Every structure is written in C-alpha cells, then in structure tokens.
Amino acid sequence: MLKEPRSGRLASWGNALLAGLVPPDDVAVAVVGEDAAHRVSGLPGEPAPVGLTLALGRLRTLGTTGLLVALPAPGHPLGLSGPPEFNARALDAGEAVVCHGAALGLVPEVREAGPAGDVHVDVVWHVLPVRPAPPADVPSLGEAERELAEALRDATAVLSRLDVAGSGPVAEAAIDAYRARAEAGREVLAPGYPPRAVRVLELAQRVGLLVEIAQENGHGGAMSASEMAARAEALRPVRRTARRAQVAAYNAVVEERERGKR
Incomplete structure (x- = not known):
C-alpha cells in the first residue's frame, strides 16, 4: 500500500493531461516513474504497441474525458463494472484504469528482466473493452x-x-x-x-x-x-x-x- 499503484499514476497524470494542465512529455515521465518504459497495446486503430503520449491522445479522440482507477481484490471488484474478461484480467493484476466516456479499460502487465540489483521493469498496458456502467463500491x-x-x-x-x-x-x-x-x-x-x-x-x-x-x-x-x-x-x-x-x-x-x- 505504501507503493503508489501504476494505475493511480496513469489516471492521475492522464486526467491532468486531459484537462490541459500539464504537457504530454511531463505526463509520460511522471507515469513511467522508476520503470524503464511503458507501452500501450491493443489500442483501437493501432496494430502495434505505442507510447503513452500517443496512446493518451488516441484515447481522447475515442471519447475519453477522464480516467478512473480500479483496485480489485478477491471477492471485492472495487472500481470494476465488467465484462468478466476485463474483470478477470484486472483482478489478476490487482489494478486497472477505466476510461470515462469510452468503453475501454487498461490493465498493466509488468515484465522484469536483468540480474538482481539491476532489474529493468517494462510495463505493457493492455486495452480491453469495458461495460459502461457505474464502478463497483467506490465511495465519495x-x-x-x-x-x-x-x-x-x-x-x-x-x-x-x-x-x-x-x-x-x-x-x-x-x-x-x-x-x-x-x-x-x-x-x-x-x-x-x-x-x-x-x-x-x-x-x-x-x-x-x-x-x-x-x-x-x-x-x-x-x-x-x-x-x-x-x-x-x-x-x-x-x-x-x-x-x-x-x-x-x-x-x-x-x-x-x-x-x-x-
């Protein structure tokens, strides 16, 4: 819990970008953090994985007006709204980002490589369809x-x-x-x-x-x-x-x- 979830960084800085408060390059740096790189796979209209800056711009053109975080755990689909395939992937990852305004969601896949003490972390965000419905169990x-x-x-x-x-x-x-x-x-x-x-x-x-x-x-x-x-x-x-x-x-x-x- 001390460590900030990657979905939190993506949603937080992605929302700032969508609101026009920060430039795209600053968002990419903030989201990647200490990881080596982040890519987005499965984005509609993109046959190959793309970088965060391009992905966020494309999500905006697809109707995304905001990004929401889901932090599900077994027996508690916190922030999810379906369908089952997306929920299962999000539960396995322990987190996800849901696009508000577009029926899409992103689930991170974390890949580690390198010897102990010099591990490089790459993250691939997989874009999947989501059900446009209120997220589960999110309080005010x-x-x-x-x-x-x-x-x-x-x-x-x-x-x-x-x-x-x-x-x-x-x-x-x-x-x-x-x-x-x-x-x-x-x-x-x-x-x-x-x-x-x-x-x-x-x-x-x-x-x-x-x-x-x-x-x-x-x-x-x-x-x-x-x-x-x-x-x-x-x-x-x-x-x-x-x-x-x-x-x-x-x-x-x-x-x-x-x-x-x-």
Missing part, C-alpha cells in the same frame, strides 16, 4: 475520509493489542520510509485534484502502512496459527477501507465533474 471522498478515520483507530488498536505497533526494526524502518517520503514533498496527485483528495490519499497510504507493519513486523503475542488468523481477519476490513479510499481519491476529479453536470 467524504465517505472515504470518515471511514478512514475509523479504520486508522481500528488498525492502531489491533497493532497495540498484538504488541506490534512501533516495535522492532522493520516497523521503525517502515515508519522512517513513510516520513521521508512525506518530507520530500512528493506530489501525491497530479495538478487539478482538490486538496481533500490529496488528504484522503495520504491518509489511506498511512493506514496501509499500519496494515503492512502488522503483517510483516514480527508476530508479537500472536504466535499460534489461530491467533495469526485472527489478526489477519481483524485487519482485512481496514485494508479494504484503505483501498476504497485510494480509489475515491484518484477518481475525485472525474466524480466531481460529473456531479457538477447534474
């Missing part, structure tokens, strides 16, 4: 913010009860990494997003950090299999809430624009 920003406040309390309580919070080198390293990223003044979302969306996304990432600490940092008092299962069960709704909030934040620009039309 207000709902997400309220749910996150409760989830943060729940996560902290679980960590404290299991004697995990703030203990051990893994927990300390995770917290230090989070603080370093925040202090670096990183751009959480691309230009054009409301401050509330930035706040919700940052809080969702913090909640996700606590879940990671609980799962990866020792076992505290939960040494038996049954106690480990109980911990996982207690944290499952917290993780789900954080994922829902992430999607709400990334989709805020499109959702707010659509509400303004009503």
Whole structure:
C-alpha cells in the first residue's frame, strides 16, 4: 500500500493531461516513474504497441474525458463494472484504469528482466473493452475520509493489542520510509485534484502502512496459527477501507465533474 499503484499514476497524470494542465512529455515521465518504459497495446486503430503520449491522445479522440482507477481484490471488484474478461484480467493484476466516456479499460502487465540489483521493469498496458456502467463500491471522498478515520483507530488498536505497533526494526524502518517520503514533498496527485483528495490519499497510504507493519513486523503475542488468523481477519476490513479510499481519491476529479453536470 505504501507503493503508489501504476494505475493511480496513469489516471492521475492522464486526467491532468486531459484537462490541459500539464504537457504530454511531463505526463509520460511522471507515469513511467522508476520503470524503464511503458507501452500501450491493443489500442483501437493501432496494430502495434505505442507510447503513452500517443496512446493518451488516441484515447481522447475515442471519447475519453477522464480516467478512473480500479483496485480489485478477491471477492471485492472495487472500481470494476465488467465484462468478466476485463474483470478477470484486472483482478489478476490487482489494478486497472477505466476510461470515462469510452468503453475501454487498461490493465498493466509488468515484465522484469536483468540480474538482481539491476532489474529493468517494462510495463505493457493492455486495452480491453469495458461495460459502461457505474464502478463497483467506490465511495465519495467524504465517505472515504470518515471511514478512514475509523479504520486508522481500528488498525492502531489491533497493532497495540498484538504488541506490534512501533516495535522492532522493520516497523521503525517502515515508519522512517513513510516520513521521508512525506518530507520530500512528493506530489501525491497530479495538478487539478482538490486538496481533500490529496488528504484522503495520504491518509489511506498511512493506514496501509499500519496494515503492512502488522503483517510483516514480527508476530508479537500472536504466535499460534489461530491467533495469526485472527489478526489477519481483524485487519482485512481496514485494508479494504484503505483501498476504497485510494480509489475515491484518484477518481475525485472525474466524480466531481460529473456531479457538477447534474
């Protein structure tokens, strides 16, 4: 959860491009990030994979007015609307981008090559048809913010009860990494997003950090299999809430624009 999903970068910066707030080259650099390259395959009218800049321009001509994020998990098709083939591919990847205004979606395929310590990551976004319907289980920003406040309390309580919070080198390293990223003044979302969306996304990432600490940092008092299962069960709704909030934040620009039309 600490790591920004690639679908979030593509949707966030793609929305800024569609709104005319950033130039195409800046978008490509921001979306690729630390990866080696991103290509888009299966784009209507393009027989071969193309670069991000060309792909986003073509999606605009195909009617795309915004990009939405989906972060599905088993039993939770968050942000998806079908059909089954697209949902299955998105679930396998754990993420996807859905085009608002065009019945298309993009699912990333991540390819790694090279020796340990010098791994190059290439990403191919596969374009597939989607069903033009409301995405599943995406809350409003207000709902997400309220749910996150409760989830943060729940996560902290679980960590404290299991004697995990703030203990051990893994927990300390995770917290230090989070603080370093925040202090670096990183751009959480691309230009054009409301401050509330930035706040919700940052809080969702913090909640996700606590879940990671609980799962990866020792076992505290939960040494038996049954106690480990109980911990996982207690944290499952917290993780789900954080994922829902992430999607709400990334989709805020499109959702707010659509509400303004009503």
